[in-house]
Amino acid sequence: MSDSELLSRQEIAAIREEIAGAVLRTPEGLAESLERDPESFLRLVAAARIGAEESSRLLREAIQGARAAGHSWDSVGSVLGVSRQAAQQRFAVKASAVKxxxxxxxxxxxxxxxxxxxxxxxxxxxxxxxxxxxxxxxxxxxxxxxxxxxxxxxxxxxxxxxxxxxxxxxxxxxxxxxxxxxxxxxxxxxxxxxxxxxxxxxxxx
Known part of the structure; x- marks a missing residue:
């Protein structure tokens, strides 16, 4: 099962657009300053890094939510486009972290x-x-x-x-x-x- 089987093309495009928009809109004046200020590109890198970190956190928590809802690592791996073993190795909560x-x-x-x-x-x-x-x-x-x-x-x-x-x-x-x-x-x-x-x-x- 892939993204395209769970989400429409329009939904996928909208999510991507919203994330890109948040990165550009949230730092005050960033979008406008990109036209004239080279330093603003470093602010863009910082904002994109925060966006990537938050997206990674949301993905991990969404996967734990799917597991709590009863979905197998096979199903999660299928959505991620990786094997069950790869999904489990990357996203399983370590026993020492939450026990x-x-x-x-x-x-x-x-x-x-x-x-x-x-x-x-x-x-x-x-x-x-x-x-x-x-x-x-x-x-x-x-x-x-x-x-x-x-x-x-x-x-x-x-x-x-x-x-x-x-x-x-x-x-x-x-x-x-x-x-x-x-x-x-x-x-x-x-x-x-x-x-x-x-x-x-x-x-x-």
């Missing part, structure tokens, strides 16, 4: 070694059930503190919590509504949490 068992308190919900809050790991989860898992955990007083491919790390508290997963670019709105971002996000989503008051009784409003 559920390394979370404080481990997977069994025990106290952290330094006496900190109790943490537990919810695994395996996918893109399709992780929010249901967080809803249940938040109701019981657990809130999200970390996450990775196929796992969530939650921490115990004496309050109920609600969690939201929203597309990137909505941080300002979420913060304005009292949500706190967890981590830096995992393209295409950002994860947010906020405490909620428990009702004093079943009849409380």
């Amino acid at each position: 559920p068992g390394s979370a404080e308190g481990g997977a069994d919900g025990t106290a952290a070694p330094d006496g900190g809050p109790v943490r537990r790991v919810i695994t395996p989860v996918t893109a399709f059930n992780e929010m249901a898992e967080l809803d249940a955990a938040g109701h019981d007083g657990w809130h999200l503190v970390d996450y990775g491919t196929l796992f969530l790390v939650v921490e115990a508290s004496d309050r109920a919590w609600e969690h939201r997963r929203v597309f990137v670019g909505q941080r300002r709105r979420m913060n304005a509504d009292g949500w706190t971002q967890v981590g830096s996000g995992s393209f295409p989503w950002g994860y947010y949490k906020r405490p909620v008051d428990r009702p004093d009784s079943p009849d409380a409003s």
Whole structure:
């Protein structure tokens, strides 16, 4: 399965145009200065480098999202135009980088070694059930503190919590509504949490 089977020619062209446009538009006055200022080409190189780094990050996170949604390395490699082995070697998250068992308190919900809050790991989860898992955990007083491919790390508290997963670019709105971002996000989503008051009784409003 290739790009052209998943995206139309128009969509591919539009994505490329948007990326090129962002590189030219975002640095103030860059596009205009290219007509007269040789130094501006160094700013163009810097802007293009940032764009390339961000595109690379988005690709890695999109691949981890595809894996969390249940897609095999064969499928991912097919889209990338490489073998399963090549895709896995390049994009698999190293066990030492993100390891559920390394979370404080481990997977069994025990106290952290330094006496900190109790943490537990919810695994395996996918893109399709992780929010249901967080809803249940938040109701019981657990809130999200970390996450990775196929796992969530939650921490115990004496309050109920609600969690939201929203597309990137909505941080300002979420913060304005009292949500706190967890981590830096995992393209295409950002994860947010906020405490909620428990009702004093079943009849409380």
